[in-house]
Amino acid sequence: MQARPSPIASFWGGGFEGADHVNAAGQAVDMHAASGHLERLDEDFSRAADMGLRSVRESIGWRLSEGSGGAIDLRRAERMARCAQRYGLQILWTLWHYGLPPDLCLHDDRLIERFARFAAEVARRLGPMADQPPVYTPVNEIGYLAWASTQPGLLFPPDNTHHEVSMEDKLLRGYEVKRRLVRAALAAVDAIRKVDPRARFLHVEPLCHVVAPAGRPELDETAANVRSWQWQAWDMLGGLAEPALGGSASALDLVGVNHYHNSQWELVTAAPLAWHLGDPRRLPLGTLIEEAWQRYRRPMFIAETGHVGSGRAKWLCEVAAEARRVHDEAGLPLLGLCLYPLVDRPDWNDFGRWHESGLWQVEPANGMRSEVPDFAQALRTLQRGHPAA
Structure with a gap:
């Protein structure tokens, strides 16, 4: 039997930061504009293609594309699609990257029908522009967005509040938001499939590890329980939990995992398990990926x-080694690795502070890009050793 072609164009890909929420200070975030990506779209895509990347993650931005009256404007996304075609790039689209139209909020069931309508329009407009079956992430990081709705200082009311609430209230409120977002994602999957049966769906969540503080073994069970929350959104999407929501293996489709140096932390203190210090409590990324594979058995x-x-550069080499181990040695269907972000970005809450995280640095005064030499060289070396999945 011939293997089904990968829905991801190549193993090596990259992403452009596209969050579009309203932060706690009431500032409307548009990371495509803040990083200069929107203005330098042609340059950024040309750089990505020259680096040997063939797939890029891009955010459409529900808040940026639909107003209070329900009018949908996808001209920005269509411009991205046309530019990507010129450079032979596949775009993996994210529809909802935290922000939503101003007449809706995370605690309102009306968002489900509205989001399905938006998703259908995306499929009608962008699907025909793709040479291969389009890949969509309906809601980016359901788990993170639900958690953010319980934390003062991240989102602007009514998506959040400026006052503290009890831990019990946070847990209940966060889980209800998570269920609502899952319902919205599933409604979007159905709506898109009715328009374009070719479509594939990449559901992206953080992959985490949580431990009890040193010397507090009585908290081991609690830490394990908190750690298990990372599975809730995928479980609901895949029909493993709350099947009445309509989840299924078909809806889950592709599992996307996000992992950074601070994705492993201590309960109570919230202190990261320091990667640069080699904290022995850390788990290898490959071990976490294998755990997710055992749970869902979906391409990752x-x-x-x-x-x-x-x-x-050091981080990339470590992650690539783990990817090689689970793909080449363990035989897991790992479809690729996405560097994020390709172009440096400012902070969501302080637009004057840049993270120094991209493959290309940005000069804030004029938007000029410059390659980070050791990072770029590490990527080129890794590509020669593992050119494709």
């Missing part, structure tokens, strides 16, 4: 990974 994709400052 490292949808976001990267580091900051001088650790970028």
